[in-house]
Amino acid sequence: MTQTTPAHVAAPDALPRTGVRPPRPPRIHRAWFVAAVAFVTIIGAAAFASLPGLLIEPLHREFEWSRGTIGFAVSVNLALYGLTAPFAAALMDRFGIRRVVAVALSVIAAGSLLTVWMTAAWQLVLFWGILVGLGSGSMALAFAATVTNRWFTARRGLVTGVLTAAGASGQLVFLPLLSWLVEHEGWRPAAVTVALSALAVVPFVWLLLRDHPSDVGLAPYGAPEFVAKPAPVPGAARRAVTILFSAARTGPFWLLAGTFAICGASTNGLMKTHFVPAAHDHGMPITAAASLLAVIGVFDVVGTIASGWFTDRFEARRLLAVYYALRGVSLLFLPMLLAPSVHPPMVFFIVFYGLDWVATVPPTIALCREHYGDDSAIVFGWVLASHQVGAALVAFAGGVARDVFHSYDVVWYASGALCAAAALMSLVIRRRKTPAVA
Template sequence: MTQTSEPFAAQRFREQPTPGRPRLHRAWFVAAVTFVTIIGAAAFASLPGLLIDPLHDEFHWSRGMIGLAVSVNLALYGLTAPFAAALMDRFGIRRVVAVALTVISVGSVLTVWMTTAWQLVLYWGVLVGMGSGSMALAFAATVTNRWFVARRGLVTGVLTAASASGQLVFLPVLSWLVVHHGWRPAAVTVALAALAVVPLVWLLLRDHPADVGQSAYGAPEFVPKPPPLTGAARRTVGVLARAARTGPFWLLAGTFAICGASTNGLVKTHFVPAAHDHGMPVTAAASLLAVIGVFDVVGTIASGWFTDRFEPRRLLAVYYALRGISLLFLPMLLAPSVHPPMVLFIVFYGLDWVATVPPTIALCREHYGEDSAIVFGWVLASHQVGAAVVAYVGGVVRDVFGSYDVIWYASGAMCAAAALMALVLSPRATGTASPADTPAA
């Protein structure tokens, strides 16, 4: 890996304290509130894999049908993200996030009274999907871009890890509720967790450093708050049109689609039922997913630290190659009980779970400048479309073949392709203008 010493030296210069500057910058408080908010919202992401077998048993819906609802959720999660980033520029972070959490809560609690499959698609797929999309990683990218100049890679890693921390907190609790009290109390718990975060967001989160009379952390000078940007939808589509004319966008979107397919779409959705097929208790399988969350926190924060120091595209290539290797071994490791090789897989896979996010955001920032949060929103959309496809296909594969083995092997091969795509990415030449920075004709 090539160490980027000159930018890092400039970063250290920007971080030197200035007279009158608070010892702990307000940006760190905003990052902390964002971290807690993402943890609270992460409860909904922990539940789909726990619902497949209970809904199949109670309503006799096929796993493919349940997977369809999850895939709609994942797709809307991604497709909403870039518009949410633009809406945050128009209406502010606080308003968008508070509304999103409320929509998540409503959609989750309505599932308690559903009786048909289309209601699952509407409540969990559409409402929770759109709400969660507004709370997607584009939210973390927006906060990082506004409040930080220095330490962006580290902060991105920490905020990305917040989702894994939420999984760690909620998965064991939700699996216990599903096993001992049914899936409905678990859905209500998700609704309450999302709603409980709304007052925290409204009271403590701020949209811009200028709101509290400060510059961004590590910025050389104070920057006034820009006026609200109108035409959020038009701007979002315009940024996509400009970025889509560039090669790096398609490489980033392609690698991130495979990232989503091999994590949210496959492991998060189908690991628990796959382990249960081999005789493992649901609570044990859910606990293994929670342990993935533990090591995900470590891996993602470390990835942010690495991203501040090493070439992001090479980091991506390493991450995808290691993930593909681990998925190829998983079918041989599933068993009725937890054994040391399975624990090794959980640790190894957990370290790599979303380690891809900090270097991907860094590459978006490198190539697309001020539009990077919206570009990353579109790249995240491809992540969720990939996840949505595999969430559905995984259920169909299980219905047709009676096991998930085919989808594990296919995902391992796709990760190998993503590693090669990452290496094709070329660093942006210093001093050149990004296509996304140039107004469309």
């Protein structure tokens, strides 16, 4: 009988010839440590996502820029965050995860720091919109998808949920601090804090993150056999575009992109950008409104991890339909809940919305993996691009609507209707009878 090589051994010719049993693999697979480093990295980079909604009123007061102008800079940031993601996933295949993420964090820090000295609106667009957008795009959910695809075969839904929740955890950590700084010290110290937090996690990435399980002689977690590290893939940009054209010829891609665009419109573009100023319009202090967003972050962690667990057990497209339908209903009630103080119905909304905030990510990644196999991380990068384009449009349109109508009500109602459409679109996605090879 032929002896099977253990999954944790680097190669067959590496087996000892002395008759001594090879050492047992560690009780805790190295993949979990890599996931932990990725989690900390995403938390450290999450400060950039916490600040835009806090900047609108201070910048409006200091520079007298319209909310539409400020919203445009935020929309550029959100759009580039998404459009960079597929190229970043391809660059990770070419140059490795560590290099791409370390450079991305440095670009985020530079863009945030340079805003301290800006004097014109175009500089806000350049520094916060373009530089932070490009850097954060390389730290986008494509990073989580790449880590999950390379290091895990089992528990992928759960790990995806945990890494997605890392952004919410970062929001929980930074929102109260940044809102306090904005209100008591001004927006500049808050921008410096974002820069320092991004730089602080660079050493963790460089020293502790590994690109592939084979780098440490292991098989991916849950894999039945050793998987060799693939050769670097040249032509990252060409590959990202080629995969886009290939995926764009399939129906599931457009349905996933459309639903995720609505997801971005109703979260990053709407709530994260405009909830604080909308609550402030009703007399609520900025710190109180920011604290409510932080509470969303608490329940976002619970909801996203639970969604990952559900995704390992239930049909992903049905989960998406439920998530979008519940989100749409909750948004229709929000205009009636905004008030000068926090009251129980608002707390219920925040908890409910938090559980649903990015619960859509694990089933969306699972559907990308089901339909597009080895290319799923890059396909998800393009789906994420649609998410951020949707967020960018609403970030800009929400500011314009506030300038024109002197209220955000129309934006809440329109977003609720879009979520209902996303629920229907999710049900249209067909199941793939034979999953794509991963």
